[in-house]
Amino acid sequence: GNSVTQMEGPVTLSEEAFLTINCTYTATGYPSLFWYVQYPGEGLQLLLKATKADDKGSNKGFEATYRKETTSFHLEKGSVQVSDSAVYFCALNIFNNNDMRFGAGTRLTVKP
């Protein structure tokens, strides 16, 4: 079946540190891949996406590259800020099935 495996948290970093949150997937077909972010007290928001192999999604300094050969979509940011503290969800969507599968979420805390 379709599933997403995400690096377990929590992750605690100092401000300006480099961030990587690993995400790998299993899918039948050709999924689109997403990273969602959930800030404290808020609903999920789309952070970035990639719809085909080798695509790179980017937003707010975050990047993730769709790697078909390693079935991965790792999230990276070169210099995190306190305001990046949130829970990050990796997800996939199979077009024909039209539903989302989420990873478990990774809680990131950035300390000043």
Place this chain on the structure above:
Amino acid sequence: GAVVSQHPSRVICKSGTSVKIECRSLDFQATTMFWYRQFPKQSLMLMATSNEGSKATYEQGVEKDKFLINHASLTLSTLTVTSAHPEDSSFYICSCGAGDQPQHFGDGTRLSIL
């Protein structure tokens, strides 16, 4: 602004009560809506796919008679937790989307059954 409105945001009620959660798409017509459930420290799990004008499709392990879903119009889907018990306490969230487009999520409903 928000494209999906979910209400209520929080419900606290006694065991045995039925609770209805509404999910409205504000800026578009949603032929399909999704209902998720999130247990503490766990991922969102898809409960059911709601199709306008037809019966919902439930995921394995989700009780159809327990979680009633109605999608009567292109802008409204409701989830009713019937005769709720403490084990039904959870975070419920709806979303709307089409094809491989990213889904828009409601803000979720935190249900607490005493």
